Amino acid sequence: MSEQPTVSVIIPHFNDLVNLDICLAALRAQTYPAGRLQIIVADNASPQGLDAVQAAAGDRAQVVLVEERGAGPARNGGVAKATGEVLAFIDSDCVADPRWIEEGVAALSRFDFVGGQVTVLVSDEQRMTPVEAWERVFAFDFKTYIEKKGFTGSGNLFCPRSLFETVAGFRAGISEDYEWSKRAQSCGFKLGYAPKAIVGHPARRNWEELTRKWRRLNIETYGLSAGRPGRRLRWFLRSLLLPLSAVAHTPKVLTNPGLHTFGQRLGALRVLYAIRLWRVVDSWAVLGRDIQQVREGRPGVESLGADAGAAGRS
Template sequence: MIVPHYDDLQNLSACLDALERQSLNDGKTFEVIVADNCSPIAEHEILEVIAGRGRLVRVEERGAGPARNGGAKLAQGEVLAFTDSDCIPDAAWLQQGVAALANCDVVGGRMEVLVGSEKSKSGAEAFEQVFAFDNEKYVHSHGFTVTANLFCRAATFWDVGAFRTGVSEDVEWCRRATSKGYKLAYCQGALVGHPARRNWDELVRKWRRLDEESFALHRDEGKSGLRWLLRAGMVAFSIFPHAFKLAIAPELRGFGERARAFATLVAIRLWRAIHYVRLAILPKS
C-alpha cells in the first residue's frame, strides 16, 4: 500500500491506524510505504508517527504523482494499492480491491465523503457530501479512478508507466492504461473515506489545482481553446440541474443545510467558469 504524504502527521497517523485494521485474511501479507514529498518537518518526526507501521521514503520531486512513483519503486508486492494520507480506508478495503483484480487490471473503489459533524455542516462540507468523489461515475462514465483508491498489479503499473505531474494524473494515467488494453473496473466494496473541504478557501484551493491540471491535460492532448471555453459554459450551466440534485440529496437534512450547499454550488461553479476563461486567455507558459 502506497501513501503519499506532505506535512499532515495527524491525518497520516489516522490513515495508518486504518491500514493496520485491514481484514485481508487469505494468508497474503502486505506492506505500507509512506512516500513523503519533502515535508518541512524532520524525518525523525515522521518516523515517530509511522512508529513501525510502514516504511518511509523521502521523494524530492514535488507533487503527489512523483511521491506515488517513489513509493511504487520501493514496493516489493505483486499488487499496488494507492490511497492518500488524509484518507481512512475501510477494514475490508484491501481485501475487496485485491479480489476485484481477478476480473480486471485496474480497480477503482468507492469513495465516501467524511464530515466533521453531521449536526453543523458548513456549506462546503454539505456541497462536497453531494458532489465530491463520485468514483463510480468516474470509472463507468469517464474512464478513470481517483488515485486515493486505485489498485493494479505492479507489472501493470510499470508497463503503463509512472504518474505524471502538472496534469490530471489520475485521468492521464488511466487513459494510458486503457489505451494499452488494460481493463478498468469499479469495486463497491473497496471503500475509502476522504474528508470534505471545510470552508471556501479549501474548496477554492482544491478546484484551482484540479482545473489547472485539467487544462494542462487538455492542452497536452492538443484540444482547442474553444472547446475549453465551451466547458466553462457547461460548468456554469451545471448549476441548474445540480440545484435539483441538492434539493433531493439524502445526504442533506433540513432547509438550512440545503441552502448553504446551494449557495456554495452557485459560488464555486461561477468561480470555476471564470477561472476556466482566465486559463484559456492567460495560459501558463
C-alpha cells in the same frame, strides 16, 4: 498472482502528520493478513523533515523521501520501493474501511485494475458547513468516474505491479489519475468499480479549501489538453457551460439522501452556484496566464501543475 498476493500500499504525504496517523491506524486494522502487506509512506519533502514523518509512522510503515513535487511523483517514488504483487494507492488524509484491501484485491479477479468507493466524512452530521454539504453531494463520486467517465481517482486504486510497470508511472502537472487511467485502458487493460473497497475522505470545510482544490484541478485539467488543436477555444467554451451545469445539478442537491435538513440543502445550493461561477473566472485566468507565458517564451501554464499538486490533501 497467488491466491493471497502480497500487497504494497502506497501513501503520498505532505505536511499532514495528524491525518497520516489516522490513515496508518486504519491500515493496521485491515482484515488482510498483515504478513502479506507492505505499507510505504512516500513523503514529498514535508517541512517537518523526514525524521518527523518517520517518527509519526513508527513501525507501521516504511518512509521514503520523494523530492520531486507532486502527488504523482510521490506515488511513483513509493512504487520504486514496493515489493508487492499488487499496488494499492490511498491518500494520507483517507481512512480505509477494515476490508478495504481484501475487497480491492478480490475485485482484481474481475477487472485488470479497479477503483473503490469513497465516502465523504464530515465532523458533525447535523451541523455541516455549506461547503461540507456541497462535498457530501458532489465530491469523490468514484462510481460515476469509473463507469461513465472511464477513470478512477488515485486515492483508491488497486492494480497488479506488472500492470503498473507496463503502463508506467503517474505524470506530474496534469490530472494524473485521469491521464493514467486513460493510458492504462489504451494499453488494453479493463477498469472496474469495487463498491466494497471503501475509504472515507474528509470533506473540505470552507471556501478557501474548496477554491484551493479547484485552482489546482483547473491547472491540471488544462494541462491534459496540451498540444491539441483548438485547446484554448474549447477551454473557453467549456467554461461558459459551467453555470448551466449548476442548474442541471440542482435536483441532485434537493434529493440527495446525504443531506438531512433544508438548511443543509440550501447551503449546498449556494456553494454549487458560487463555485461554478468562480470556476468560470478562474478558467479564464488560467487561459490568460497561458497565453501571456507563451507570448513571453516561457513554458505554458500547465507547468505550474506539479507545484499546485504537491502530495498533500487530495
